[in-house]
Amino acid sequence: MSSNFSHSEENYIKNIYHLQQSTGFATTNELAAALRSKPASITDMLKKLKAKKLLIYEPYKEFNLSPQGKRIALGIVRRHRLWEYFLVEKLKFGWDEVHEIAEELEHVSNKKLTDQLDQFLNYPRFDPHGDPIPDSNGKMIVQQQMILTELALNAPSQVSSVGSQSSELLELLKHKNITIGTRVEVKKKFSFDRSMELKLNNQVAVNISEQLASVLFVKSV
Amino acid sequence: MSSNFSHSEENYIKNIYHLQQSTGFATTNELAAALRSKPASITDMLKKLKAKKLLIYEPYKEFNLSPQGKRIALGIVRRHRLWEYFLVEKLKFGWDEVHEIAEELEHVSNKKLTDQLDQFLNYPRFDPHGDPIPDSNGKMIVQQQMILTELALNAPSQVSSVGSQSSELLELLKHKNITIGTRVEVKKKFSFDRSMELKLNNQVAVNISEQLASVLFVKSV
């Protein structure tokens, strides 16, 4: 009755989920890049996941998780984000240190453990990077947010999440004193390099690169 | 510099450690029984652990962990027991439910994670089963304790640990209201079946079987 998947299978499932969240579907090459493995390895696993009815896949085509596969993905995402929240809130880790550890903890799958942890943490709805945490039924809040590059001039908004967990990004944000919840207004956009000047928390003015702006999600306030 | 071991290697190392703690050394058959695998598989792994300098082993002989192997074992035991403590104290699990989960969590090996968890828990010195938790240097309290079967009549003592993590044992102890710290005096020993009558917490009288007495460790008070 109770299904059990290997670490490897779970990492594939989760990454397919993230890919199809951002582009609607997943492809062999993109998944290989995400998992830092090779396309041939991906094809092997796609066959296994299809055989287990977790994946909708035909050779040479793009692929998507089946409803069952998506249910499993949401469980993994739930565990990952709950542990990240735990590490930051209870163990006092920085938000740039928790992703790798959660990458391991997410594979300890025991329903009671996850649900008790959730309760212990007081049912947090967002992880330290601003991403929503699925509840025990896989439901989560969908934020309407936009990429900072698309935000209109002088529109009051705040950072709602970041589009990458890389410690390089998080280090840069720490340096610039930008975190989830920081108030942002775009004061000027420079067409030369598409960098922009921001006002942070209605006070400081900073300049950020296009690369940075393109991984910052904001919502209007 | 930083070594990394597979789940399987870690389970072998930890179980060799426990065997040599109780009998001074480990053997192929005993380890196979402990790991619920087959002797041939054990031999395979012994060669690998020897090649990695974690094990002192010659074919057909008993074996022991090298100092390095023991250091690693203590790290695994530390994580296992800290997580058990966390599960009972923070997530409100029963002491009979935590062993299996800790069996997984112990493999998430990140020094900062373990040390921060230790601090968060306030540096507990014993796990829920009364076993000592190694500190970050691998040091732990050695309790002088004896098996209940060897305790003299009317000697005031208390339960200090249990010699098995089986949920069957823990269920029985829960039923008899015996837990770590319970005061115990042996009032009578029956030679017919070597069962014994106990006084618990200076109040209740209960009868326990030899099998049960032989997995209860006590220390005098």
Next chain:
DNA sequence: AAATAAATTTAGACAAACCTAAAAAAAATT
């Protein structure tokens, strides 16, 4: 419509971790 480039799959290997059955060594009995 051909030719070229890119994406994907297949073929064939390999390492890790397990297994069964058979052989060898060590220990216990007679």
Next chain:
DNA sequence: AATTTTTTTTAGGTTTGTCTAAATTTATTT
């Protein structure tokens, strides 16, 4: 001391998950 039993190892397989190199399919250009 010889025989029997027990313990351990070896030989030879299997599964999972990975890889490289070659082949195939699909997409893009010319």
